[in-house]
Amino acid sequence: MGRPPCCDKEGVKKGPWTPEEDILLVSYIQEHGPGNWKAIPSKTGLLRCSKSCRLRWTNYLRPGIKRGNFTNQEENMIIHLQALLGNRWAAIASYLPQRTDNDIKNYWNTYLKKRLSKKLEEEKEGFSSISSSSSQKKVVMPRGQWERRLQTDINMAKKALTHALSPQQNNNNNNNNNNNNIESLSTSSSSSNSNSNSCSSNNNNISSYASNADNIARLLKGWMNNNNNNNNNNNNKGIIGIKGSEKFDESLLYGNDEECLESCSNNNNSLSSEFSQSQEESKPEIGEVLMPFHLLEKWLLDETIM
DNA sequence: AAGTGCGACAACCGCGATTAC
DNA sequence: TGTAATCGCGGTTGTCGCACT
Numbered sequence: 182m183g184r185p186p187c188c189d190k191e192g193v194k195k196g197p198w199t200p201e202e203d204i205l206l207v208s209y210i211q212e213h214g215p216g217n218w219k220a221i222p223s224k225t226g227l228l229r230c231s232k233s234c235r236l237r238w239t240n241y242l243r244p245g246i247k248r249g250n251f252t253n254q255e256e257n258m259i260i261h262l263q264a265l266l267g268n269r270w271a272a273i274a275s276y277l278p279q280r281t282d283n284d285i286k287n288y289w290n291t292y293l294k295k296r297l298s299k300k301l302e303e304e305k306e307g308f309s310s311i312s313s314s315s316s317q318k319k320v321v322m323p324r325g326q327w328e329r330r331l332q333t334d335i336n337m338a339k340k341a342l343t344h345a346l347s348p349q350q351n352n353n354n355n356n357n358n359n360n361n362n363i364e365s366l367s368t369s370s371s372s373s374n375s376n377s378n379s380c381s382s383n384n385n386n387i388s389s390y391a392s393n394a395d396n397i398a399r400l401l402k403g404w405m406n407n408n409n410n411n412n413n414n415n416n417n418k419g420i421i422g423i424k425g426s427e428k429f430d431e432s433l434l435y436g437n438d439e440e441c442l443e444s445c446s447n448n449n450n451s452l453s454s455e456f457s458q459s460q461e462e463s464k465p466e467i468g469e470v471l472m473p474f475h476l477l478e479k480w481l482l483d484e485t486i487m
Numbered sequence: 488a489a490g491t492g493c494g495a496c497a498a499c500c501g502c503g504a505t506t507a508c
Numbered sequence: 509t510g511t512a513a514t515c516g517c518g519g520t521t522g523t524c525g526c527a528c529t
Contacts (some may be wrong), residue, residue, distance in 0.1 A: 218515075
């Protein structure tokens with residue numbers, strides 16, 4: 182028995198969304214909140230399938246999305262996380278709450294991946310030229326060894342973070358952080374918790390909102406303010422634009438080691454769960470020497486990209 | 488000015504996971 | 509408990525705009 186299509190092929194509009202369609206969708210979500218996507222086409226009169234509506238909302242219309250150029254910091258985070266998590270864009274996006282998984286995926290596929298490949302090529306060329314010249318100071322490994330080291334280092338990175346985020350290091354702050362999650366990530370809140378502080382710098386960049394989403398954002402502005410008061414009751418539904426229950430804390434990646442570990446242990450287990458899956462592939466062994474996070478960061482940044 | 492190539496990004500498709508009944 | 513409906517994710521495609529020839 183084949184899987185039925187998510188929507189009728191006939192009578193369903195495809196292609197770019199018009200501003201009118203956007204307004205219809207946003208108006209409905211303003212009133213009813215996101216969710217129940219199946220009902221949206223019939224309720225709104227949109228000739229779109231439910232999937233298309235959901236995608237349009239999550240990738241483009243929902244408030245809190247930052248558009249435009251990626252900052253160096255964001256870029257580095259993506260590189261870090263991609264190295265550690267692979268192409269799990271939704272998981273990566275959960276640590277860049279103003280970016281959508283689609284956005285990150287596109288950026289990776291169209292820019293970062295090529296840049297990394299180029300860098301790799303340069304390193305290989307550098308090796309071949311350097312190896313022919315004994316006067317160079319830099320010690321370069323043979324090709325196979327370099328690749329093996331790369332794989333080893335990635336595994337070490339996984340293990341180090343798995344260790345850092347292991348359940349025994351978690352304390353009882355999870356609930357508090359969960360409650361603060363949505364608030365700290367909202368565009369207008371001025372919460373005093375550490376998570377909101379870590380996000381505040383990003384919030385300054387929301388002005389880069391682009392194109393007709395500006396208009397939609399204005400429509401939503403008042404609604405957002407109303408909803409901010411209700412967020413605690415909405416748990417993790419992501420109404421103001423943070424999907425799922427996953428959490429963001431830049432100190433995970435940019436703080437010093439102690440801050441990082443502290444932060445990791447205070448977080449909910451979103452990252453832990455990510456790495457627990459990786460852990461299955463390469464479980465750390467007892468007594469193994471673990472690499473400090475700043476060394477991983479240095480390696481990833483110094484030797485992969487720049 | 489027209490044609491071509493390429494980058495950026497919105498949107499679609501198919502599959503697996505989850506939820507509802 | 510089984511099945512269908514729905515949702516979410518990742519890979520891929522299509523389209524647009526810009527730069528270059």
